[in-house]
Amino acid sequence: MMRKAREKPPNLAIEFAGISLRNPVMVASGTFGYGEEYAELVDLNRLGAIVSKTVTLKPRLGNEPPRIVETASGVLNSIGLQNVGMDAFLNEKLPFLRGYDVPLIVSIAGDTYDEYVQLAKSINREKIEGLELNLSCPNIKYDRKLMIAQDSKATHLVVSRVKKVASVPVIVKLSPNVTDIASFAKVCEEAGADGVSLINTFTAMAIDVESRKPILRQITGGLSGPAIKPIALRMVYEVHKAVEIPIIGMGGIMTPGDALEFIIAGAKAVAIGTGNFVDPLTPIKVIDGIKEYMIKNKIKDIESLVGSLKCPKDSS
Amino acid sequence: MVQIDAKILENREIGPKQYKTVLSAPQIARQAQPGQFIHVRVSDGYNPLLRRPFSVHRAQGQKIEILYKVVGKGTEILSKKNRGEDLDILGPLGTGYWLPQREKGQLQYLKESPSATSKISDIMLVAGGTGVASLLFLAESISVHNPELSILAIIGAKNKEELLCEADFKRLGCRVEVATEDGTRGYKGLASELLEKFLPLSADKPKPIVFACGPSEMLKRIGRISRKHRFPCQVSLEEHLACGVGACLGCVVKAKGSTYRRVCKDGPVFEASDLMWE
Numbered sequence: 151m152m153r154k155a156r157e158k159p160p161n162l163a164i165e166f167a168g169i170s171l172r173n174p175v176m177v178a179s180g181t182f183g184y185g186e187e188y189a190e191l192v193d194l195n196r197l198g199a200i201v202s203k204t205v206t207l208k209p210r211l212g213n214e215p216p217r218i219v220e221t222a223s224g225v226l227n228s229i230g231l232q233n234v235g236m237d238a239f240l241n242e243k244l245p246f247l248r249g250y251d252v253p254l255i256v257s258i259a260g261d262t263y264d265e266y267v268q269l270a271k272s273i274n275r276e277k278i279e280g281l282e283l284n285l286s287c288p289n290i291k292y293d294r295k296l297m298i299a300q301d302s303k304a305t306h307l308v309v310s311r312v313k314k315v316a317s318v319p320v321i322v323k324l325s326p327n328v329t330d331i332a333s334f335a336k337v338c339e340e341a342g343a344d345g346v347s348l349i350n351t352f353t354a355m356a357i358d359v360e361s362r363k364p365i366l367r368q369i370t371g372g373l374s375g376p377a378i379k380p381i382a383l384r385m386v387y388e389v390h391k392a393v394e395i396p397i398i399g400m401g402g403i404m405t406p407g408d409a410l411e412f413i414i415a416g417a418k419a420v421a422i423g424t425g426n427f428v429d430p431l432t433p434i435k436v437i438d439g440i441k442e443y444m445i446k447n448k449i450k451d452i453e454s455l456v457g458s459l460k461c462p463k464d465s466s
Numbered sequence: 467m468v469q470i471d472a473k474i475l476e477n478r479e480i481g482p483k484q485y486k487t488v489l490s491a492p493q494i495a496r497q498a499q500p501g502q503f504i505h506v507r508v509s510d511g512y513n514p515l516l517r518r519p520f521s522v523h524r525a526q527g528q529k530i531e532i533l534y535k536v537v538g539k540g541t542e543i544l545s546k547k548n549r550g551e552d553l554d555i556l557g558p559l560g561t562g563y564w565l566p567q568r569e570k571g572q573l574q575y576l577k578e579s580p581s582a583t584s585k586i587s588d589i590m591l592v593a594g595g596t597g598v599a600s601l602l603f604l605a606e607s608i609s610v611h612n613p614e615l616s617i618l619a620i621i622g623a624k625n626k627e628e629l630l631c632e633a634d635f636k637r638l639g640c641r642v643e644v645a646t647e648d649g650t651r652g653y654k655g656l657a658s659e660l661l662e663k664f665l666p667l668s669a670d671k672p673k674p675i676v677f678a679c680g681p682s683e684m685l686k687r688i689g690r691i692s693r694k695h696r697f698p699c700q701v702s703l704e705e706h707l708a709c710g711v712g713a714c715l716g717c718v719v720k721a722k723g724s725t726y727r728r729v730c731k732d733g734p735v736f737e738a739s740d741l742m743w744e
Contacts, residue, residue, distance in 0.1 A: 183713030187731075190467045191556070191711070203713075212726060218708050218716030223512040225708060232715045232726065376512045404512070427709045428515055429507065429554070430469060 160444035161451045166396050166419050167319040167344035169253055169279045171198040174452060175437045178400050178423035179204055179257035179282060184243040191430040198419060199253040204284045207265050209235035214367045219356050224377035225424050226354055228368040231259055236272050248277060255280040266308050267315055275317040283312060286325030286350035299325035302337045309341035319344035327353050331385045332392035339393045347398040348389060349382045375424040376402040383415055390416020390457050406439020416457040468493050471552040482627050483536040485545045491530045494557045498525040500604035501562025501702055501735040505710035507554040508543045519707050521600035522558060533599035559710050563604050563677055563700055563735050587618035587674055592661050592688060594622045594680020598630045600702055601679050609638045618664060622657025626650040658687040665695055673697040689738040699738040705729040
């Protein structure tokens with residue numbers, strides 16, 4: 151019997167908030183440095199996009215160590231946004247990344263509203279494809295108690311002010327440390343955000359029982375990894391029902407199946423975070439696995455999977 | 467730096483809870499420098515989730531060796547692996563030991579007082595417990611590349627049963643001194659105390675270069691001694707690592723000039739005088 155003519159490979163390319171991606175799999179901010187750290191191990195040109203380590207206006211030293219501890223199926227960190235600052239990022243880190251053919255989304259965080267605006271202004275659309283506003287680092291508090299992402303008025307103000315000056319799409323990273331994450335996604339949408347990214351880490355802690363001291367120097371930190379995946383998934387599901395703007399879903403993605411769950415729940419793109427530490431090839435394996443799934447299930451276009459969750463009819 | 471599935475050629479208990487694992491890893495064996503490490507995924511599951519770092523103990527031909535003590539879940543799982551199994555490893559990672567700039571084949575600040583006449587070793591290695599792993603690799607490398615340098619290896623352990631690599635250092639022609647905490651072998655006490663005994667304390671004597679690897683308390687003591695007596699000293703730090711490649715900034719240590727340095731990338735070996743430990 152003659153072999154069937156080879157079918158057209160499935161289409162993994164998407165457009166996310168105006169950014170063209172060859173596939174929907176990104177690497178999450180803070181887990182992939184400035185790209186150069188992983189370039190020997192991972193073919194950066196295969197990634198959907200790279201989201202940079204959060205950049206601030208001035209260089210930041212970060213928190214005192216210990217900054218990291220492993221917990222059951224998770225990692226707790228309190229890095230404190232250590233970074234080289236925007237000038238050094240643009241001059242020293244960006245040229246390396248521009249040597250690759252991969253969209254770059256730069257994560258930014260300011261100490262004040264004005265700093266967010268200043269940072270957004272410094273981003274040039276010739277060189278950078280998108281901005282991610284980090285309003286949700288659990289290790290940084292904007293008024294000693296809250297993150298911006300825990301205050302809807304502050305969130306609205308930052309997003310709308312940044313949107314006025316930004317020359318690239320603006321994606322807002324949401325915090326899971328809120329009662330109703332969907333309402334924050336709506337605030338972002340109303341303020342003009344082009345997309346949302348969720349979730350950042352959960353505020354959490356670990357204690358050494360012998361010394362009765364917290365293991366992290368900052369006492370609490372942010373929890374990531376497979377431990378948080380089911381909650382992240384629920385949040386993506388809720389946000390997808392609430393807003394029209396696209397979602398980057400993340401939180402403990404380790405396998406193609408994990409990523410597919412996020413896509414089915416409503417994420418147009420996904421990001422690998424802690425998974426990079428465990429296996430630098432996680433993003434590549436996820437891309438290949440999604441492709442295999444699509445071939446097996448005769449899905450031609452990844453878009454048709456986004457938000458394709460089949461809930462029982464009587465459910466709300 | 468590569469990520470490979472390395473076949474386990476050997477995995478055996480060499481002392482109480484102490485294991486040596488031999489892996490087939492040709493590229494890493496070729497590239498590895500003393501003081502560098504490999505980052506090992508001990509389990510496909512999520513608990514433990516992160517990789518575990520191990521200093522390269524030996525790199526010969528196609529093979530590398532690691533030496534470790536079972537101290538937790540990760541090393542427990544690793545110790546139970548069988549010959550023939552594959553191990554997902556990244557390496558070689560980090561910045562290892564280095565010898566100060568050579569001039570005409572000789573170490574610059576040692577050429578005035580050759581060790582043969584002063585009876586002071588050019589190099590002093592101080593190992594605590596399994597910290598000996600990377601220092602044996604260093605001794606092997608020095609014996610090949612700088613055979614003119616004399617080496618004193620001070621090996622510390624809890625007791626004589628846990629003492630490691632004594633015969634290996636002797637085979638390389640090193641002078642070996644032993645310290646055990648319970649006094650069952652050699653000097654009763656700590657390796658750092660023994661180091662002080664062997665240091666030339668007068669200011670006009672040539673200074674040895676000291677390389678140390680072991681528990682952090684030991685390294686801090688040796689750091690203090692090096693500051694006091696002003697001798698060059700490199701220490702190999704052990705930290706919990708996440709990424710192992712310098713991306714996550716989880717493993718930093720405070721350094722001079724109010725900066726943080728990454729143990730996984732800028733280290734694990736640091737000049738003791740560069741660190742701000744206390």
